[in-house]
Amino acid sequence: MKGWRPLLRIARRDALRHKGRSLLIVLLVGVPVAAMSAFLTVGRTAELTVDQQTAASLGQADLSLTSFGIEPQEWQDHLPAGSRWIEVAPHAASFALVEGDELFEGPVLQGDLDDPLVEGRWDLVKGRTAERDDEIVLSRRLADDLGTEVGESLTLRRPDRQVTVVGIAISPLYLGETSVFVPPGWSLPVVEGVTGGASQWLIDLAGSDLAGADAAAVVSRIEGSFPSPLFIDPAGVAVDQPLRPQSESEHFVEVLSRSHVMAPHGSGRIAEVSATYVVGALALAWTGGVAVAAFAVGARRRLREVGLVAAAGGAPGHLRSMLLADGVV
Numbered sequence: 001m002k003g004w005r006p007l008l009r010i011a012r013r014d015a016l017r018h019k020g021r022s023l024l025i026v027l028l029v030g031v032p033v034a035a036m037s038a039f040l041t042v043g044r045t046a047e048l049t050v051d052q053q054t055a056a057s058l059g060q061a062d063l064s065l066t067s068f069g070i071e072p073q074e075w076q077d078h079l080p081a082g083s084r085w086i087e088v089a090p091h092a093a094s095f096a097l098v099e100g101d102e103l104f105e106g107p108v109l110q111g112d113l114d115d116p117l118v119e120g121r122w123d124l125v126k127g128r129t130a131e132r133d134d135e136i137v138l139s140r141r142l143a144d145d146l147g148t149e150v151g152e153s154l155t156l157r158r159p160d161r162q163v164t165v166v167g168i169a170i171s172p173l174y175l176g177e178t179s180v181f182v183p184p185g186w187s188l189p190v191v192e193g194v195t196g197g198a199s200q201w202l203i204d205l206a207g208s209d210l211a212g213a214d215a216a217a218v219v220s221r222i223e224g225s226f227p228s229p230l231f232i233d234p235a236g237v238a239v240d241q242p243l244r245p246q247s248e249s250e251h252f253v254e255v256l257s258r259s260h261v262m263a264p265h266g267s268g269r270i271a272e273v274s275a276t277y278v279v280g281a282l283a284l285a286w287t288g289g290v291a292v293a294a295f296a297v298g299a300r301r302r303l304r305e306v307g308l309v310a311a312a313g314g315a316p317g318h319l320r321s322m323l324l325a326d327g328v329v
Contacts, residue, residue, distance in 0.1 A: 055120025061202035069251030082206030089200035127167030137181035
């Protein structure tokens, strides 16, 4: 008996004869492999690249500055001449609306979504940016929860006014956030105790070095201008977290630069790689165990055929190849 063709035909005939056993082996081997592939695929597609993370945090700005209890002029004086900034989260601004029996609340973000500084942080997926006092843009999550589309009207409870939805926006980092976007100049209510009641600004430094040198110099100047509690992170250096203000008399400034967002976060990456290896090792061990068990059971069931081949003058090599063909099929 020469070649593999007769052996493969015998193995194929045996697999077709015992379809239930063959299907069970395929499932036991294939399901772990498919699960591992799906896990790795979902993990890779859900993970943002460094550029996407930077854009989602800063848009196209060089710095993101969050302040509480500090007049903008106090830190704006430390920026290079020609720098530009826009406010994206006004102090303690929030909205509330009732749809059916449900109350929806969330932050109000003010600004022009067509501004280049916002690109990547929040992007319009439908419609246009709000331009008048009676127009708003909804986050994707809020629009889905309300079942609202572009062109429909809503009645806000806070602030009390009738508005028209002119756009829907989405952010890679805040897919589940319920927010509304309003044009600059809106009269915004200030609500005591609202979470996230600090002002946030996106800053484009004139002639800045995106590698971080100019940004670090600006941050250092701002840092020296305010007493504690203060948190400044110019280049990803680990420092103590700030004490959040407990009263209106307290203040803080928090600056996030591109160099910090783009800096590799070793511990998170190591944990991710470790989890991938663990899942892969478990799937490989499971697959190997099932394959060995199936091979052993199949060999035991083939004893009669192996005996017939041996009685007909089959060499030991033929018998080994015959059993190996089962695994190939």
